Amino acid sequence: MPEKxxxxxxxxxxxxxALRRAMRVHPSDTSLQRAIMNLSTPRQIRSAIRAGVFxxxxxxxxxxxxxxxxxxxxxxxxxxxxxxxxxxTPSDWREEVSTGLQSCSLMISILSPxxxxxxxxxxxxxxxxxxxxxxxxxxxxxxxxxxxPFWLPPIDFSNDYQIGLHQFLHLLEKPTTxxxxxxxx
Numbered sequence: 001m002p003e004k005x006x007x008x009x010x011x012x013x014x015x016x017x018a019l020r021r022a023m024r025v026h027p028s029d030t031s032l033q034r035a036i037m038n039l040s041t042p043r044q045i046r047s048a049i050r051a052g053v054f055x056x057x058x059x060x061x062x063x064x065x066x067x068x069x070x071x072x073x074x075x076x077x078x079x080x081x082x083x084x085x086x087x088x089t090p091s092d093w094r095e096e097v098s099t100g101l102q103s104c105s106l107m108i109s110i111l112s113p114x115x116x117x118x119x120x121x122x123x124x125x126x127x128x129x130x131x132x133x134x135x136x137x138x139x140x141x142x143x144x145x146x147x148x149p150f151w152l153p154p155i156d157f158s159n160d161y162q163i164g165l166h167q168f169l170h171l172l173e174k175p176t177t178x179x180x181x182x183x184x185x
Contacts, residue, residue, distance in 0.1 A: 012039045013105070017132030020150055033149075040134060040152060045171050048134045051105035055081045056124045057140075060114035064140050064157075068108070071165060077172070080104050101127050106134045108168075111154070112141040136171075138164065 016039045023032045053072065057065040062083060069081040080100040086093055107128045115121045128135050129150055137147055137154040147154055157164030 011132075012044055013132035015039055015132065016134075016150075017130060020129060020132065023149075036150070042171065042173075045106070045134060045136075045152065046173065048105035049077060049172060052103055053077055053079045054100055054104035054107045054124070054128070055079055055110065056107050056121055056128075056135075057110035058112060058114035058118040058121055061110050061112050061140055065110055067161075068110075068138070068157075068165075072168075075169070075172075079108075097124070101131075104133070106136060109135050109137050109151075110140045111137050111143055111145050112139075113143045114141075116143055116145055136168075138168075 016036060019032055019036045019039070023029065023036070026032060055065050055069055065081060066083055069079040069084070072079050080103065082093075082097055082100070085100055086096045101124060107125070109115070109121070109125055125135060125148075129148070135148070135151045137145075137151050139154050139156045139158050142158055155164050155167045
């Protein structure tokens with residue numbers, strides 16, 4: 001087995017992917033559920049954030065996605081947002097988004113009524129799950145989306161943006177002053 005492939009088999013992403021496939025067959029197996037939780041620890045979440053954050057959203061929520069991306073970049077989180085990264089020529093768009101999906105380890109999925117039936121949003125989420133990557137749902141506007149058991153617990157931005165941002169920063173173990181710095185920039 002080539003060295004690169006064998007290293008992939010040892011990653012948390014590969015293990016999560018295999019466990020998620022097993023859970024589709026045995027959804028009530030508590031040992032599989034525990035194993036997935038053990039691969040989604042705060043340390044692994046921070047590591048995934050450091051590797052890059054892909055922001056997944058419906059076009060109707062673009063202003064919120066841009067604001068969140070800019071605020072995270074201000075505190076040193078590398079984000080991938082198509083509004084900044086893609087040239088928007090039809091032939092390049094899917095390829096560039098695919099590159100972004102591959103390069104990031106955590107997805108912030110912005111949940112809203114507009115994202116519920118958005119095909120691109122769902123395809124990007126499906127790719128992340130299949131690859132064993134982490135999805136952090138962010139509730140932008142109240143909606144009827146049922147979070148996947150494979151997602152991290154949602155962070156609610158719908159009532160107060162700064163509280164939601166503070167909750168996300170808590171994942172990074174950043175001090176509260178980081179939220180205040182973002183609010184004043």
